[in-house]
Amino acid sequence: MATPETSAGFEWPDAALVEQLRTFSSATIHEAQGRLGALDSVIKPVDHRMSLCGPAFTFQCAPRDNLMLQTAIAYARPGDVIVVSAGAYEEAGSFGDVLAAACQAKGLGGLVTDTGVRETEDLRALGLPAFSRRVCIKGTVKETVGTMCEPVTIGDVLIRPGDVMRADADGVVVVRREDAAEVASASKEQVDAEADYVAAYRAGRTVADICGLARGSRRRGW
Numbered sequence: 091m092a093t094p095e096t097s098a099g100f101e102w103p104d105a106a107l108v109e110q111l112r113t114f115s116s117a118t119i120h121e122a123q124g125r126l127g128a129l130d131s132v133i134k135p136v137d138h139r140m141s142l143c144g145p146a147f148t149f150q151c152a153p154r155d156n157l158m159l160q161t162a163i164a165y166a167r168p169g170d171v172i173v174v175s176a177g178a179y180e181e182a183g184s185f186g187d188v189l190a191a192a193c194q195a196k197g198l199g200g201l202v203t204d205t206g207v208r209e210t211e212d213l214r215a216l217g218l219p220a221f222s223r224r225v226c227i228k229g230t231v232k233e234t235v236g237t238m239c240e241p242v243t244i245g246d247v248l249i250r251p252g253d254v255m256r257a258d259a260d261g262v263v264v265v266r267r268e269d270a271a272e273v274a275s276a277s278k279e280q281v282d283a284e285a286d287y288v289a290a291y292r293a294g295r296t297v298a299d300i301c302g303l304a305r306g307s308r309r310r311g312w
Contacts, residue, residue: 101252102145102167107270108254112143114277116256116263122276123269129262130178130245133202135221136210138259142219144171144199146253146264148242151205152234153179156189162238163189168197171255175242176205180224183208190218202255202262204244221257 111119120128135141147170149162155176162172172193176184185201186209193201200219206226207213213220241250247264249255254265265273290300 101267103252103254103267103270105169107274108143108145108169110274111254111256111265111270111277114256114274114281116258116261118277118280119256119265119273120263122280123263123265123273127247127264127266129202129247129264130204130223131261133204133221133223133244133262135219135257135259136207136225137214140200140217140219140221141258142171142200142202142221143254143256144169145267146171146173146202146249146251146255148173148175148240148249148251149238150236150240150242151176151184152236153177153205154182154184154228154230155232155234156184156230157232157234158236158238159184159189160232163192163196163198165238166196166198169199171199172201172203173242173244173249173255174201174203174205175244175249176203178204178223178245180206181226182206182228182230183226184230185220185222187212187216190216190220194218199255200257202244202257219257221262 147166149158151158153176183206185207190213202221204223206224207222208227239251249264252267254270256263
């Protein structure tokens with residue numbers, strides 16, 4: 091089983107780039123990088139105020155088994171985002187208040203999982219950002235060894251250790267580590283362009299005018 095110390099080629103992203111990406115919403119980043127990297131839309135925070143941005147610390151769990159989750163928490167660095175791939179198994183609460191407290195004690199950046207979490211009232215009170223596919227009270231076992239610090243998939247999205255996870259109330263997006271600078275720049279350009287659109291609307295211009303819809307409408311006879 092690979093660990094951060096033994097994984098060949100595992101690099102964390104530049105901390106300054108992570109902080110730049112943190113200033114943009116998940117939707118902005120998704121659009122700015124060519125509408126790529128969005129995880130399944132059912133993966134949402136247990137509290138809409140939760141937000142995270144940090145390097146992915148990836149691992150694979152067997153369905154309804156959180157042995158590897160506990161192992162990952164032991165190895166992850168402060169600021170890392172624990173990313174759990176468990177086959178989109180929804181009928182298990184693999185993460186709750188006790189493990190959230192363990193994450194907080196280590197200064198971890200949060201959790202993204204394609205399985206379930208539980209004890210959500212306590213998770214909200216603790217404030218550790220937790221994004222999951224489902225809320226489920228059903229317990230898990232601790233039996234199966236899986237991979238850690240190797241690429242995983244959630245839905246149709248590949249996530250590698252060291253890629254940047256950005257999540258907020260709208261959803262979760264992943265940015266490839268080597269693309270972080272380019273995506274941060276593109277996100278800034280998009281935010282600036284959208285601010286110009288808003289200013290133009292408030293100045294009295296119309297959507298049809300700004301987006302060139304009038305010409306298309308005339309061609310269609312509208």
